[in-house]
Amino acid sequence: xxxxxxxxxxxxxxxxxxxxxxxxxxxxxxxxxxxxxxxxxxxxxxxxxxxxxxxxxxxxxxxxxxxxxxxxxxxxxxxxxxxxxxxxxxxxxxxxxxxxxxxxxxxxxxxxxxxxxxxxxxxxxxxxxxxxxxxxxxxxxxxxxxxxxxxxxxxxxxxxxxxxxxxxxxxxxxxxxxxxxxxxxxxxxx
Amino acid sequence: xxxxxxxxxxxxxxxxxxxxxxxxxxxxxxxxxxxxxxxxxxxxxxxxxxxxxxxxxxxxxxxxxxxxxxxxxxxxxxxxxxxxxxxxxxxxxxxxxxxxxxxxxxxxxxxxxxxxxxxxxxxxxxxxxxxxxxxxxxxxxxxxxxxxxxxxxxxxxxxxxxxxxxxxxxxxxxxxxxxxxx
Numbered sequence: 001x002x003x004x005x006x007x008x009x010x011x012x013x014x015x016x017x018x019x020x021x022x023x024x025x026x027x028x029x030x031x032x033x034x035x036x037x038x039x040x041x042x043x044x045x046x047x048x049x050x051x052x053x054x055x056x057x058x059x060x061x062x063x064x065x066x067x068x069x070x071x072x073x074x075x076x077x078x079x080x081x082x083x084x085x086x087x088x089x090x091x092x093x094x095x096x097x098x099x100x101x102x103x104x105x106x107x108x109x110x111x112x113x114x115x116x117x118x119x120x121x122x123x124x125x126x127x128x129x130x131x132x133x134x135x136x137x138x139x140x141x142x143x144x145x146x147x148x149x150x151x152x153x154x155x156x157x158x159x160x161x162x163x164x165x166x167x168x169x170x171x172x173x174x175x176x177x178x179x180x181x182x183x184x185x186x187x188x189x190x
Numbered sequence: 191x192x193x194x195x196x197x198x199x200x201x202x203x204x205x206x207x208x209x210x211x212x213x214x215x216x217x218x219x220x221x222x223x224x225x226x227x228x229x230x231x232x233x234x235x236x237x238x239x240x241x242x243x244x245x246x247x248x249x250x251x252x253x254x255x256x257x258x259x260x261x262x263x264x265x266x267x268x269x270x271x272x273x274x275x276x277x278x279x280x281x282x283x284x285x286x287x288x289x290x291x292x293x294x295x296x297x298x299x300x301x302x303x304x305x306x307x308x309x310x311x312x313x314x315x316x317x318x319x320x321x322x323x324x325x326x327x328x329x330x331x332x333x334x335x336x337x338x339x340x341x342x343x344x345x346x347x348x349x350x351x352x353x354x355x356x357x358x359x360x361x362x363x364x365x366x367x368x369x370x371x372x
Contacts, residue, residue: 002350031357034302039325041303046326049226050219051239059243060211066247067205 001025005032119166119175122149128168137165138179149176195260199246199253214243217261220327221268227322228272230311238271258336265323265337302360309359317352324349 004011019026128134140160143153153161166175193201193209195216201209218239225235242264245251253263310321316338323334324345331349335342 002353032353034360035306035353035356038300038303038306039321041300042307043326043328045303046223046226049223049232051222051236055236055240056214056218059214059240059247060207062244063202063210063247064207067207
């Protein structure tokens with residue numbers, strides 16, 4: 001009965017006859033039809049109700065903002081990773097150059113190669129590879145250039161100073177030796 | 191864009207604004223009305239609908255596809271939020287306002303329909319839910335059963351009982367005010 005009242009389906013003749021004969025069922029049938037009609041009335045009134053347009057705009061704005069925010073942490077992670085990588089590189093290069101200065105196996109090997117006490121290792125120079133050939137180049141150098149190589153010279157002097165520069169296969173200086181002027185003259189006459 | 195509510199939800203979680211807009215258009219009006227029927231306050235209904243979609247945006251929405259449909263989750267969330275709102279200050283603040291401007295109640299021009307709407311509000315919660323979903327939101331018994339998390343037969347019997355109660359109350363109302371005739 002409820003479904004017939006709700007859907008408005010055509011009821012059969014037998015059903016109608018029963019309603020005419022049974023007051024209780026007839027009353028129930030009228031109740032169901034009444035309720036169905038009133039529900040429809042309420043439904044039609046309520047259909048126009050919906051959240052405000054302002055609410056919709058605000059929620060869409062918050063949605064857009066919340067998904068923009070999702071990129072911020074990932075950007076932060078990238079920046080953090082880059083900072084850590086940079087720090088690692090800087091610390092690594094510092095440690096490597098310090099270890100060469102402080103008598104690391106590479107610097108000791110270099111001194112063995114030189115075999116001369118007067119040679120001074122150039123600071124921050126890359127270490128020699130095992131079996132790498134070296135060349136000693138005799139040249140006149142500005143006092144400031146020698147000072148940059150760690151030599152204790154008078155930088156105010158205007159005269160160039162003779163020196164032996166030990167150069168690796170890559171052309172980079174590894175060690176330098178200031179020649180005594182008299183010794184240099186003596187050698188040059190030989 | 192077409193798709194089930196669950197598909198739209200998944201796409202909106204990936205940042206698809208169009209999917210979220212469609213999700214809102216599909217569910218927000220019905221959820222608003224449901225909240226309005228339960229809370230009797232347009233302000234609370236608006237607040238709850240807004241809060242519900244804010245939860246959906248957030249990382250911890252609580253919706254789990256393994257546990258049920260999105261629709262069932264949303265209607266369940268509205269019921270919970272109405273309960274929370276009743277306890278919270280927000281409801282106390284807007285309750286007076288709701289009493290002053292019961293917009294939906296006022297707009298129901300037919301006095302008998304208005305009386306019926308008032309009677310629906312006085313039903314026990316489980317009967318009221320069946321009426322709201324099956325009669326006012328025109329959900330099928332299957333949909334209502336999913337939303338309410340109970341068997342279809344339970345929805346049918348609740349609706350049947352609710353209609354009997356409503357009919358009896360409407361008759362009592364007519365008897366108490368004999369000037370009104372159906």
